Amino acid sequence: MTDLSIDLGFIKLKNPVIASSGTFGYGLEFAPFIDLNKLGGIVTKGLYFSPRPGNPPPRLVEASSGLINAVGLQGVGVKKFSEEILPQLRKYSTAIIVNVCGERDEEYASVVEFLDKEEGISAYELNISCPNVEKDGVCPALDPETTFSVVSLVKKSSSRPVITKLSPNVTDIAEIALSAQEAGTDALSLVNTFLALAVDVETRKPILPKVFGGLSGPAIKPLVLRVVYQVVKRVKIPVIAIGGILSVKDALEYLITGAKAVQVGTANLIDPEATVKIIDGLTEYCQKNGIDKIESIIGTLSTL
Amino acid sequence: MIKDSQARIIDKKSWNNYFLFSMESPRIASQAQPGQFIMVRVSPHPYPLLRRPFSIHSKDEKNIEIFFQVSGLGTDLLSQKKVDDILDILGPLGKGFHGGANLNGKEVVAVGGGRGIAPLYFLAQELRSHGASVKVFYGGKSLEDIPLKEKFKREGFDLYCSTDDGSFGFKGFISDYLKAELEKFTPSHIFACGPEEMMKKIARFADKKNIAAEFSLESVMGCGFGICWGCVKRIKKNGEEGWVKICEEGPVFSSEEIIWTEEEI
Numbered sequence: 001m002t003d004l005s006i007d008l009g010f011i012k013l014k015n016p017v018i019a020s021s022g023t024f025g026y027g028l029e030f031a032p033f034i035d036l037n038k039l040g041g042i043v044t045k046g047l048y049f050s051p052r053p054g055n056p057p058p059r060l061v062e063a064s065s066g067l068i069n070a071v072g073l074q075g076v077g078v079k080k081f082s083e084e085i086l087p088q089l090r091k092y093s094t095a096i097i098v099n100v101c102g103e104r105d106e107e108y109a110s111v112v113e114f115l116d117k118e119e120g121i122s123a124y125e126l127n128i129s130c131p132n133v134e135k136d137g138v139c140p141a142l143d144p145e146t147t148f149s150v151v152s153l154v155k156k157s158s159s160r161p162v163i164t165k166l167s168p169n170v171t172d173i174a175e176i177a178l179s180a181q182e183a184g185t186d187a188l189s190l191v192n193t194f195l196a197l198a199v200d201v202e203t204r205k206p207i208l209p210k211v212f213g214g215l216s217g218p219a220i221k222p223l224v225l226r227v228v229y230q231v232v233k234r235v236k237i238p239v240i241a242i243g244g245i246l247s248v249k250d251a252l253e254y255l256i257t258g259a260k261a262v263q264v265g266t267a268n269l270i271d272p273e274a275t276v277k278i279i280d281g282l283t284e285y286c287q288k289n290g291i292d293k294i295e296s297i298i299g300t301l302s303t304l
Numbered sequence: 305m306i307k308d309s310q311a312r313i314i315d316k317k318s319w320n321n322y323f324l325f326s327m328e329s330p331r332i333a334s335q336a337q338p339g340q341f342i343m344v345r346v347s348p349h350p351y352p353l354l355r356r357p358f359s360i361h362s363k364d365e366k367n368i369e370i371f372f373q374v375s376g377l378g379t380d381l382l383s384q385k386k387v388d389d390i391l392d393i394l395g396p397l398g399k400g401f402h403g404g405a406n407l408n409g410k411e412v413v414a415v416g417g418g419r420g421i422a423p424l425y426f427l428a429q430e431l432r433s434h435g436a437s438v439k440v441f442y443g444g445k446s447l448e449d450i451p452l453k454e455k456f457k458r459e460g461f462d463l464y465c466s467t468d469d470g471s472f473g474f475k476g477f478i479s480d481y482l483k484a485e486l487e488k489f490t491p492s493h494i495f496a497c498g499p500e501e502m503m504k505k506i507a508r509f510a511d512k513k514n515i516a517a518e519f520s521l522e523s524v525m526g527c528g529f530g531i532c533w534g535c536v537k538r539i540k541k542n543g544e545e546g547w548v549k550i551c552e553e554g555p556v557f558s559s560e561e562i563i564w565t566e567e568e569i
Contacts, residue, residue: 022532023531023532024531025530025531029529029530029531032305033307053546053547054533054536054547055547056538056547057523057535057536057537057547058524059533059534059535059536060524060525060526060532060534060535061524062352062353062354062524064351065350065351065353066353067353067354067526069526069532069534071532071533071534074533074536074547217350217353218350218353246350266353268527268531269354269355269526269527269531269532270345270353270354270355270527271345272307272394272529273307
């Protein structure tokens with residue numbers, strides 16, 4: 001019997017496959033397709049304190065093996081989430097991780113304080129890296145000091161573990177990662193989308209109304225593998241990798257590089273069964289290669 | 305919603321750039337309603353990445369049809385599929401046309417512009433089976449852009465065609481043709497699908513004449529089942545206005561719900 005479980009130190013996951021925020025709704029939407037109990041975890045769609053209207057359309061542009069989005073975190077707010085969604089979601093036996101957003105540090109803290117009263121949440125994922133909210137993709141994760149400030153405030157406000165989701169749109173992501181670690185984050189998720197531009201050659205205007213969007217999908221996988229490699233060498237806390245995972249092979253590449261778990265994002269939009277297929281694929285891979293515990297392959301990338 | 309990864313293409317017709325595919329998908333066929341759509345995976349590889357949305361053009365007990373125009377890489381790849389190829393599809397998705405069941409004995413109009421005719425065949429059949437008398441208005445840029453006219457005629461629908469260049473039927477936009485014809489009769493309902501400009505014009509005169517109108521909207525979609533929030537339209541519903549998902553709450557909306565861009569109405 002293959003052991004796919006992962007110990008992140010602050011939570012144990014059934015397996016290293018987590019559904020990524022913004023590509024899995026609030027989780028329940030996938031119940032008709034897959035057994036949610038099979039997942040390592042679910043990161044719910046980004047949650048501000050109040051409902052958010054999101055950006056005007058168009059919000060999507062397809063790129064080569066990728067997707068540029070500028071949704072702008074449209075969502076329901078903490079009240080509706082707690083009253084209508086969480087009661088159903090907590091029935092499932094999987095780690096529920098709530099993706100937390102804020103316009104200011106205090107809003108992140110107030111979301112966490114509100115949710116701390118609710119049962120059935122395993123951890124928070126701090127979304128300090130969405131490129132679609134402020135102009136030019138500005139977000140706290142672009143700077144070590146703003147990262148430190150929001151992470152330390154949320155850590156003070158939260159009774160639960162905090163995972164910080166970083167942006168790849170920086171010169172040295174390891175510096176930001178270290179800053180988040182110093183501020184007390186329990187883990188890192190790497191990474192949010194890459195700031196991207198799509199051009200309409202007929203109108204000679206950007207296709208997306210706010211000019212930039214965030215690129216996800218298989219196109220970014222090699223970039224994120226590099227980021228994960230750079231960060232795991234520098235930090236002590238666990239890293240959860242996110243970027244273009246469509247297949248079990250993609251997931252394995254991240255685990256071997258040193259990520260303790262992975263998040264499956266864009267793939268959910270194309271194949272609602274993607275997460276479960278990857279989990280089944282991990283079992284198969286382990287059996288085929290005589291691996292008893294998936295944890296034993298983490299960080300085994302040989303660079304000799 | 306059903307994921308059918310074994311939808312076999314059983315028939316394929318083509319007219320230049322337009323294609324009509326029939327595929328076997330009994331479970332989706334049994335649930336499909338006019339105005340609903342399916343998401344089709346056009347390649348098993350990561351490029352192109354996203355599924356493509358197509359209105360359900362017709363159905364019988366076992367099969368569904370889609371009608372599409374090649375307009376990019378996704379539809380180009382799909383158009384190259386052959387009879388007996390297997391497609392991976394999700395459906396039926398969205399909410400279809402609302403006004404169908406209570407139109408017994410009423411006169412109604414279905415207006416399709418270009419590939420926008422796709423959902424209207426299924427709708428027209430359904431409306432007729434509920435006892436409505438259906439006039440179909442079908443327009444395109446040129447004669448080659450209205451390839452389904454024979455099909456509607458064969459089925460005995462009262463058909464009004466237009467072409468922008470006058471190569472067939474009324475010369476001009478189908479919305480202008482309809483507007484002119486509405487001097488002679490007043491339908492109880494208008495159902496339309498096509499370019500946004502066409503639908504906006506129809507909304508304007510339908511509102512003026514107090515004719516109930518429904519529109520099937522087209523959009524790029526990331527998932528088709530309400531997850532990514534990528535395909536929104538400004539919608540006013542139950543006193544609230546906001547960005548509403550076309551794939552989940554639509555693709556069909558009534559005239560009073562839609563807030564068209566660049567308010568010219």
